[in-house]
Structure formats: C-alpha cells, structure tokens
Amino acid sequence: xxxxxxxxxxxxxxxxxxxxxxxxxxxxxxxxxxxxxxxxxxxxxxxxxxxxxxxxxxxxxxxxxxxxxxxxxxxxxxxxxxxxxxxxxxxxxxxxxxxxxxxxxxxxxxxxxxxxx
Amino acid sequence: xxxxxxxxxxxxxxxxxxxxxxxxxxxxxxxxxxxxxxxxxxxxxxxxxxxxxxxxxxxxxxxxxxxxxxxxxxxxxxxxxxxxxxxxxxxxxxxxxxxxxxxxxxxxxxxxxx
Numbered sequence: 001x002x003x004x005x006x007x008x009x010x011x012x013x014x015x016x017x018x019x020x021x022x023x024x025x026x027x028x029x030x031x032x033x034x035x036x037x038x039x040x041x042x043x044x045x046x047x048x049x050x051x052x053x054x055x056x057x058x059x060x061x062x063x064x065x066x067x068x069x070x071x072x073x074x075x076x077x078x079x080x081x082x083x084x085x086x087x088x089x090x091x092x093x094x095x096x097x098x099x100x101x102x103x104x105x106x107x108x109x110x111x112x113x114x115x116x117x
Numbered sequence: 118x119x120x121x122x123x124x125x126x127x128x129x130x131x132x133x134x135x136x137x138x139x140x141x142x143x144x145x146x147x148x149x150x151x152x153x154x155x156x157x158x159x160x161x162x163x164x165x166x167x168x169x170x171x172x173x174x175x176x177x178x179x180x181x182x183x184x185x186x187x188x189x190x191x192x193x194x195x196x197x198x199x200x201x202x203x204x205x206x207x208x209x210x211x212x213x214x215x216x217x218x219x220x221x222x223x224x225x226x227x228x229x230x231x
Contacts, residue, residue, distance in 0.1 A: 006160075034218055043207065043221045044161075093160065095219070106219060108153075110160035 002028045004096050006109035013084055014117055021079045021112045023094030029074035030096035034106065035067075038091040050077045084116045119144045121210045123222035131230050136180075136195040138225045140208035143189065150191045151209040151219070152182055161207070167191065178202070203229045 003026040013019050023033055032051055036044040048056045048069050056069035066088075068080040077096075081088055091113050095106040124139040142148055152164040165176025172184040182193045191208060208222040 043223045044219075046218045046220075049218060105151075105163060105166060107163075108161040113158070 002026075002096075002098065002105075002107045004030075004094065004107045004109040006092075006094060006112050008112060009110060010113045010115075012115045012117065015085055016083055018080055018082045019084055019114060021081075021092055021094075021114075023077045023079070023096065023109050025075045025096040025107070028096075028098055030077075030098065031074065032097050033071060033077040034095045034097075035069060035077075035079050036093045036095070038093060038111070044093060047079075081114065084114070086116045089114055089116045119148060119210045119212060119220045121208050121220055121222040123206075123208050123225050125225050126223065127226045127228070129228040129230060130198045132200055133197050136193070136198045136202065136227065138193040138206050138208075138227065140191045140193065140222060141189050142191060142208070142210045144210055144212065146212045149211045150182075150184060151211070152176065152180070152191075152193045153207045153209060155205045155207065155224075157204070164193070164206075198227075198229045200229050200231065203227055 005024045007022045035047045037047050038044045046059050047062045048058045050056045050069050050071040052071045052074050058064045071077040091111050093111045094109045097106045120143045122141045150167040153161040154164050155161050164180050165174045167174045167184045175181045180195045182191050184191050205224045205226050207224050209219045211217055211219045
C-alpha cells in the first residue's frame with residue numbers, strides 16, 4: 001500500500017528557532033499534500049493544502065509567514081515553523097493523495113510531535 | 118460545505134461485546150466517508166471508506182460501517198471488541214477523496230474493559 005513518512009517523528013526546540021518537518025510519499029507520486037495540526041485530545045485541523053510547484057493554500061487563521069510550506073517535488077513537501085513559540089507545540093500530520101480518481105484515498109504520515117521550550 | 122458529527126466523545130465497552138461508534142454527516146454533494154483510527158502517539162490508520170459503491174463497507178480488523186443516506190449516518194460497528202481496539206476513532210467526510218481536504222469529526226475515544 002501507499003506509504004507516507006514524516007521526519008522527524010519528534011523534535012524539541014528552543015523558543016525563537018525554526019523547525020522543518022518533511023513529508024514524503026515513499027512509493028507513489030502525490031499531486032497534493034495536506035498539512036494538519038492536532039491539539040491534545042482534539043481533532044485534526046487542516047492548516048494548508050500543498051500542490052507541487054505552486055504556492056500552498058492556507059486555511060483561514062493560519063499564518064502563512066509562520067508556517068512555510070514548500071512542495072518541491074511530487075514526493076516531498078516540507079513545513080517550516082518559523083520563530084517557534086511554546087503555543088506552536090503540537091502534533092503535525094501530513095497526508096498525500098494519488099488523486100488519479102475521485103475515490104483515491106489520502107494516506108497519512110505518522111505525525112511529528114513538536115515541543116517548543 | 119461538509120461537516121461531520123460524532124455523537125459520542127467516549128464509548129466504553131467490555132471485551133467481547135459489540136462496538137457502535139456513531140457518526141452523522143452533512144454534505145451538499147455525494148460524499149466520500151471514512152473511518153480512521155489513531156492509537157496513542159501514533160499516526161492515522163484507515164479503517165474503511167465509502168465512495169458511492171456498496172452501502173455496507175467492510176474494513177480491517179473486523180470493523181464495518183453502513184452508509185444510510187436517509188439518515189445521513191455512517192456508524193462504525195464491530196461484533197466483538199478486543200483490547201487492542203482501544204483508541205481514538207475519527208469519522209471523516211470529503212466531497213472528493215483525492216484532492217480536497219478531509220473534514221474530521223471531533224473523535225470518539227473507545228475504551229475496552231477486560
């Protein structure tokens with residue numbers, strides 16, 4: 001089956017630093033990738049939709065200058081949390097889609113837990 | 118717009134008894150519906166999906182769900198709960214499963230008592 005990986009799985013950083021999270025589709029090409037954020041004991045909140053070679057589409061309330069998304073290839077999207085603060089601590093999850101048909105499933109990465117001290 | 122409501126935030130069952138996790142959806146178009154499971158500190162795993170084919174969908178680990186358009190429901194069931202089923206379950210709706218964002222319910226935490 002389609003596999004999506006995320007790296008790192010866990011990261012701890014100091015306040016004010018930037019952190020980059022990678023999302024890779026390992027055995028398929030993903031035209032679209034999505035970035036979600038999950039707060040403790042809460043549901044997933046869509047942050048942005050990322051299409052290869054174009055600017056990401058951010059959801060309302062998500063700061064595009066703080067959460068930089070790059071989708072450089074059909075197998076890689078990155079999320080950079082710039083000038084991280086403790087309130088950015090969260091579980092970040094990406095998903096990727098084959099999107100050849102309307103019934104194609106989105107496949108989720110295992111998530112990255114970010115802790116900002 | 119699409120939305121999904123999971124009617125129970127927490128369900129507790131005894132091992133070996135049936136599981137029912139309830140989900141109602143709202144969609145302006147024919148929806149695709151999914152159930153995902155998330156074990157503690159783990160990523161999301163697809164249990165099953167409905168994409169306008171058979172209304173009774175069978176998934177992994179003995180789970181199944183029935184799409185009922187008249188009731189706008191997509192409840193998840195399993196005949197006999199196992200301890201390993203304890204996890205968070207998310208009902209998800211999308212107009213198009215591929216290139217549109219998924220809309221998640223708030224989740225139902227399933228506890229299984231020995």
